[in-house]
């Protein structure tokens with residue numbers, strides 16, 4: 379079978395981790411005996427520098443014609459002075475919107491070998507295994523108006539949702555909960571925001587369709603606290619775009635590093651977009667120390683959700699687990715002064731373990 383996968387390296391450590399993820403994809407294609415067309419396209423600051431726009435139309439066309447898209451990261455200080463509509467981040471928001479990938483799945487689990495990499499006590503972290511389902515194409519990120527007013531003396535961002543937008547992501551979250559431990563936590567700010575009150579009503583109205591799923595509502599401030607206090611109570615968390623953005627970086631601390639968090643952004647019958655939760659990490663870009671595992675675990679999600687290769691996805695995850703349990707760490711996980719390996723070496727370790735598994 380021929381598969382078309384578009385890689386969007388982006389900026390900072392984006393190209394460093396996608397370079398290794400591409401090697402991983404090439405290894406997998408060879409092992410399963412398929413022809414995969416892996417093509418790169420411009421996004422973010424790299425696209426702005428070459429074309430004057432962070433999301434060139436050719437990139438959108440290429441992504442829409444693909445089976446799946448793997449993104450690195452975008453952004454960096456070089457482009458922070460640009461107006462909002464041409465910032466690198468606008469390219470990322472644009473591709474999410476254009477692909478209609480409204481459900482962003484961010485699985486968060488703790489790794490037995492990494493409990494000490496987290497600043498939290500190990501006993502809090504055992505057995506943490508949750509998925510944050512972040513609404514990705516609406517809410518505060520996209521609502522209009524979004525602008526300076528009164529000659530710059532006032533400003534507005536708009537939190538706008540249609541019933542349809544809330545319903546589809548909530549249903550997706552219920553479906554995921556049904557296939558897991560059957561608990562759904564909906565996070566909102568219903569004591570203050572009208573949008574949250576409607577969100578809560580919609581969750582309540584869909585709940586009877588999933589009688590075996592237990593539903594709980596948490597206010598976002600409490601949720602932020604409980605993520606640290608009792609993280610293993612969570613199974614599936616569903617929430618508005620910006621709340622999900624913030625809570626997922628907080629949850630990254632449970633795993634030891636944001637360099638371990640993958641994500642899948644899915645829509646209805648369209649190519650999925652796969653990307654690490656982390657950004658372009660300008661502070662370490664170019665030094666060869668970036669952790670490629672969030673990108674590798676995003677490839678696992680791509681294999682699972684877009685290519686239907688569940689068994690290979692599990693092998694990739696098992697290879698990552700094996701390398702971590704064998705004591706190998708990139709610098710973000712090793713702590714100050716600990717022994718660490720670089721991006722390429724970590725990649726080679728995981729790929730060789732994967733080869734061993736795939737080739738028997």
Ligand code: NAD
Nearest residue numbers: 451452453454637655656657658659660661662668669710
């Ligand atoms: P960041 O995630 O880039 O970095 C936060 C910290 O985590 C830094 O200390 C960084 O070195 C570290 N880190 C992140 N990924 C790592 C990895 N794989 N291995 C080792 N260490 C890692 O967040 P930031 O510094 O707030 O943002 C930097 C830029 O990235 C900004 O321009 C922001 O807009 C952009 N950003 C992009 C995305 C994306 O493209 N998906 C996501 C978040 C932030």
Ligand code: IPM
Nearest residue numbers: 452453467470471623655657
């Ligand atoms: C993320 C990032 C992006 C977001 C930024 C870079 C636009 O923080 O993917 O979590 O806020 O969605």
Ligand code: MN
Nearest residue numbers: 623624627655
């Ligand atoms: Mn974020």
